[in-house]
Amino acid sequence: MSGYSRGNPAMGDVLRSVLVLGVGVLVVWLLGRLLTVTPENPTSEVDWRAAAGVVESRAGFVPLVPAEVPDRWRATRAELIDGRWQLNLVTGDDEYVGLSQRRGDAQGLGTLVEDRAPGGEEAGTVKIAGRAWQVRTGPEDTTTFAGLVGEEAVVVTGSAERDVLEDYVASLEPFAS
Secondary structure, X not given: OOOOXXXXXXXXXXXXXHHHHHHHHHHHHHHHHHHHOEOOEXXXXXXXXXXXXXXXXXXOOOOEEEOOOOOOOEEXXXXXXXXXXXXXXXXXXXXXXXXXXXXXXXXXXXXXXXXXXXXXXXXXXXXXXXXXXXXEEEHHHEEEEEEEEOOXXXXXXXXXXXXXXXXXXXXXXXXXX
């Protein structure tokens, strides 16, 4: 007899089955990682237009979005978090650009700046596309633009070059579905 009766496998048979299943799960997981995350694209891309489409109904304001995302840029985060619209992008040069928007006045703007760009130092103001923006420079060569657009506090911060960030801020417009 082979060491077990009908319907009652031996412990060795159970362990071999578990081992085979475990190896199968590991292979599937590794294939998934190889196909979804590569060294050239370390972050997953998200559909920012779909996310922007629900902001007005859920947060009560129309989100700002870039008129057009430049080639080789990709959205890595687009969501509504505690009433704040958050759109993060990575440029073609792998630099970060982040947009945060929420209802708020000047005090709310200050809170949003401290939340999204802590430790920044004031660096004056600039007029972009007819609007005044406070400029702050921060640790790790980040630049932040903060301003009120209508009844919303808006912060754009990033590690991209200042002129790239200014072009991005100039391109912002209310989302139209």
